[in-house]
Amino acid sequence: MEITCGDLSSAKYDKQKVSINGWCRYVRIHKDKAFIDMADRYGITQIVFENNLLDQARQLGREFVIRVEGKVRKRGKKDINPDMPTGKFEILAESLKIINKSKIPPFEIIEEKGAFLPDEELRFKYRYLDLRRREALNKIEFRDKIIKSIRKFFWDNNFLELETPLLIKDTYDASGSRTFIVPSRIHKGEFYGLPQSPQVYKQLSMISGLDKYFQIARVFRDEDPREDRQPEFTQLDLETSFKDEHYVQDLIEKMIKRIFTEVLHKNIKTPFKHLDYKEAIKLYGNDKPDLRFDNEIIDLTAEMSKTDYNVIKNVIKNGGKAIAIDFEAKFGTKESKIDKEFMSEMVEKAKMFGLGGLTWMFVKDKKLRSEPEKIAEAVSGQNSEIIKKLNSKEGDIIIICTDISESLLLSAVSKLRRIIGIKIGKFREEYSFLWVDKFPVFEKDEVTGKLVPMHNPFVMPTEDTIKHIDSKPEEMLGKRYDLVLNGIEVGGGSMRIHDPELQRKILKIMGLNDKEIEESLSFLIEALSYGAPIHGGIALGLDRFVATLAKEDDIREFILFPKNRKFESFIDGSPTPVSEKRLKEDYDLKIDRV
Structure with a gap:
């Protein structure tokens, strides 16, 4: 046997x-x-x-x-x-x-969870050995269980699992990342692009009458290396016809609830919370707030302008703002996870995030205190007003930041909020899901000043703001929604433009002329003119979603054979050069090396 x-x-x-x-x-x-x-x-x-x-x-x-x-x-x-x-x-x-037989492994394959591990570069170079460890294998199996649950859910809901092409036209993309291009041997001098998402082809599937589509899709983005990115990754991609954004959101909530029941053996509350984009920025500083803890941003510009604390007061005089967050930290007690050393680290973090620094104080005997004490003395005239506005209590920590650039200020404070909130660890819930809705259709490019899509050019404007399309297109809101889990964006989607003339108009507002539209997206506009249904969908980044559910930061642990932080293969060393002879003979290409 x-x-x-x-x-x-x-x-x-x-x-x-x-x-x-x-x-x-x-x-x-x-x-x-x-x-x-x-x-x-x-x-x-x-x-x-x-x-x-x-x-x-x-x-x-x-x-x-x-x-x-x-x-x-x-x-x-x-x-x-x-x-x-x-x-x-x-x-x-x-x-x-x-x-x-086996050569002596370059590191010991230890079964115990949390056992000492070698350098990650070595582990990933010998990933086929690393995956023999139970802890590494468990993460791959965890991913597999989630994908199985997802597939079963969509099959049960009468969705078709369809495969969109991988060799496609290199079309416009507003994400800021570039498309990987693939030369054609048959059509010398011409290229395919690898998809950054199945976006256009899933819309074509809706026009085909295939009203419920999903795919576990491989996608590719030739972007600058970042610690939390991979050049190739996996999405859960779906699209549906004759439904609205509420249907898509409800569907995803039901899918996630099933994953929690079947895989994590836990229960989560549905429906998920909702926040408008504008409200999220105002309260938390970014569009993906971690709502496991409170700690809203409070504007202290008026109060700080009346103090003798010139570090902040001078910035306010020059048009800047001062914002603050209160944290229930029990500072100065044995229970506190926050000490002076940690707050000194936060001052340096604030500088890393682009600010001049960070002012922090704590509440003791119903008064603001600081180290050095001269900071608290400089704001003493507004002591009670600040404590009241922030609803601060004994032992609370208060951070105050200021800058001329409001966007920079909010971005930096939102990052500090999450770091400090996680350090304190007073979570209302283990997993906090949030829908962020009503994003602007356009935003201004900081360099050129031109309007560019906040997400992509296919987002349908809302009925009550589309009236601004000719006069103030920047005021249009889109039927766009992002899914946030514990402060991490794990998915995003929208209702799509199904009118060919509206699609053409949006592309022109972006600055594309008729020739550029013809060269990039004429095939989509042509398809939309043959009776396109109302349609919309969403994509979830599976690598990040799985890692977040497992409470891990590094998505590479959940990818079978990941790339390193320079987007190079640990295993085969790719990318590697191709011979000039092959480039010339097969593709009629020549590389001028500088």
Whole structure:
């Protein structure tokens, strides 16, 4: 009987003859016996070698691949390992076959969770060894369970799982990232683009009458390297016809509720909270606030302008603002997780985020105090007003920041808010989902001053703001919605423009002329002119969504073979040069190397 290394967690195989395949994880050789901890994806089983097999067992090394036949037996009471699911049983080997030997691994493959790990560069270079560790494997299996739950949900709701093309036209994209291009050998001098999203083709699917589409899609973005990005990643992508944004949001909430029930074995409250984009910026400084904790931003410009604290007062005189956040920190007590050293780190963080610094104070004996005390003395004239406005209590920490640029100020304070809030750790809930709605259709490019789409050029304006399209297009709001989990944007979607003339008009407001529209998106506008239905959808970044559910920061741990932070392959070293001969012969291309 063939079994896995995890099957002996129950007594059903006791006294049975079995065969088993796996890797030698631990090898212990004694005078008259040898013990091998044999591992595979399913668990670890102890194999015992005696008598005539002992010499053969002595040839084994770590990570050798072997096949064993033998008889299952109970361990003696003293030999039971309560830390192993299979710890009550072992296999007495009757035959051993070495399928393959192994070089000495570059690092020890340790099963225990949280065990000391080698440098991540080394782990990811030998990812195929890293994935033999239970902790690493669990993360890949966790991802798989979530994807299975997602697929089952959409199948149950009569969605079609469709595959959109990967070799497509290099069209306009407003995200700021570039498209990976692929040269054509057949059509020399011409190129395909790899999709940054299945956006256009899923809209074409709706025009085709395929009213419920979903896909676990691979997408590609040639953007500047960032720690939390990968050049290729996976999306849950969906689109639906004859429905509104409320249907899409309700559908996603039901899907997530199922994931929590089936995979995390937890319950979450639905419907999720909603915040308008404008309100989110005002209260929390960004459009993806972490609502596991309160701590809203309060404008203290008026109060700080009346103090003797010139560091902030002078900025206000020059047109700047002062904003503050109160944190329930129990500062100065043994329970507090916040101390002077941590707040000094926050001052440096504020500088990293573009501010001149950060002012912090604390409440003691119903008064504002500071270190050095001269800061509190300088604001003492507004002591009661500030405490009242912030609703501050004994032991609370107050941060105050100021800058001429309101957008920079809000962005920096929102980051500080999340860092300090997480440090304090007083969460209202473990997982806080939020819909952010009513984004502007356009925003001004900070360099050129031109209007550019805040998200993409396909977002349908709301009925009550589309009237501004000719006079004040920057005042139009879109039927756009982002899904935020614990302060991380995990998805975004919208209702799409289904009118060809409106789509053309939006592209022209962006500054595209007729020729540019013709070259990039004429095929979509043509399709929209053949009776396009009302349609909309959403895309969730699966790598980030899965990592956030698992409470991990590094999405690479949930990707089978990720790229490094320079977007290079740990395994094969790509990207690599292509010979000039091949470029010339196959693609009629030449690279001028500087």
